[in-house]
Amino acid sequence: QKEVEQNSGPLSVPEGAIASLNCTYSDRGSQSFFWYRQYSGKSPELIMSIYSNGDKEDGRFTAQLNKASQYVSLLIRDSQPSDSATYLCAVPNAGNNRKLIWGLGTSLAVNP
Amino acid sequence: EAGVVQSPRYKIIEKKQPVAFWCNPISGHNTLYWYLQNLGQGPELLIRYENEEAVDDSQLPKDRFSAERLKGVDSTLKIQPAELGDSAVYLCASSPGLGGEQYFGPGTRLTVT
Numbered sequence: 001q002k003e004v005e006q007n008s009g010p011l012s013v014p015e016g017a018i019a020s021l022n023c024t025y026s027d028r029g030s031q032s033f034f035w036y037r038q039y040s041g042k043s044p045e046l047i048m049s050i051y052s053n054g055d056k057e058d059g060r061f062t063a064q065l066n067k068a069s070q071y072v073s074l075l076i077r078d079s080q081p082s083d084s085a086t087y088l089c090a091v092p093n094a095g096n097n098r099k100l101i102w103g104l105g106t107s108l109a110v111n112p
Numbered sequence: 113e114a115g116v117v118q119s120p121r122y123k124i125i126e127k128k129q130p131v132a133f134w135c136n137p138i139s140g141h142n143t144l145y146w147y148l149q150n151l152g153q154g155p156e157l158l159i160r161y162e163n164e165e166a167v168d169d170s171q172l173p174k175d176r177f178s179a180e181r182l183k184g185v186d187s188t189l190k191i192q193p194a195e196l197g198d199s200a201v202y203l204c205a206s207s208p209g210l211g212g213e214q215y216f217g218p219g220t221r222l223t224v225t
Contacts, residue, residue, distance in 0.1 A: 102154030104153060105152075
């Protein structure tokens, strides 16, 4: 059973702090990794994708990938109350990259 | 570029009634997905289309759910008859099919009473 695991949270951080969200996956053959943000009552929104080991930065967001340890993380710098949402990690099935395996999501609360 | 369009946004029906959801994917996206999402859970795949062909429907409860994607563009998901346990958000997503990224529509919140 291929799995993607995330801490459900809630993760609570003060405004301006760094929020760190982690995801582990079981399929060693996975080649691409996605982070989605989902506000309450809304649909998932793709915010980051990463394909190779190391860091990828996009504004206040940094995705970190370590294929040897099979984890991918999302760092949010200078966290804002508007970042409060559930963050879903998704990893394509290695045998078929058009089928995503989803984590259950981590709930993030940024407190003013 | 227009995003994925879904309708209706909300639907309330009585159990045993039929219901249908419609999805228009992003232009040029050949891969279309229907998901079900319950509160506090990740999306659960119901069916995936490559153009007009359903290539992964193993999670679709075929006794009551059906889907079609005529002409490889718009898609309709139907439930007949609906049960109380079908209350959930039904999400449609599309993908250009290259790197695996998927883009979601706003979803349809179904309540079965």
